[in-house]
């Protein structure tokens with residue numbers, strides 16, 4: 846049996862097409878590398894002071910803590926009970942300045 850050989854013309858054609866494609870890809874890679882080098886040379890985006898201070902304030906602000914487990918309560922809506930331990934906030938007075946040992950007048 847004869848094995849069908851690819852004709853030399855078509856093989857050359859294929860080779861030419863592949864080499865053209867490789868050349869195009871190499872050119873593309875070179876362009877991308879050049880762009881990447883330009884981007885790498887650029888300084889990182891400068892953050893404005895406002896955003897930095899806002900972030901600092903956000904993190905510095907003390908979150909309300911659960912009187913039961915003393916864990917920080919998540920931001921947002923605050924339910925009637927702690928999301929961590931289920932402590933009922935109504936069980937403790939809102940103000941901590943409430944006198945612990947009330948004196949009885951004699």
Ligand SMILES: [Zn+2]
Nearest residue numbers: 911914927930
């Ligand atoms: Zn809790």
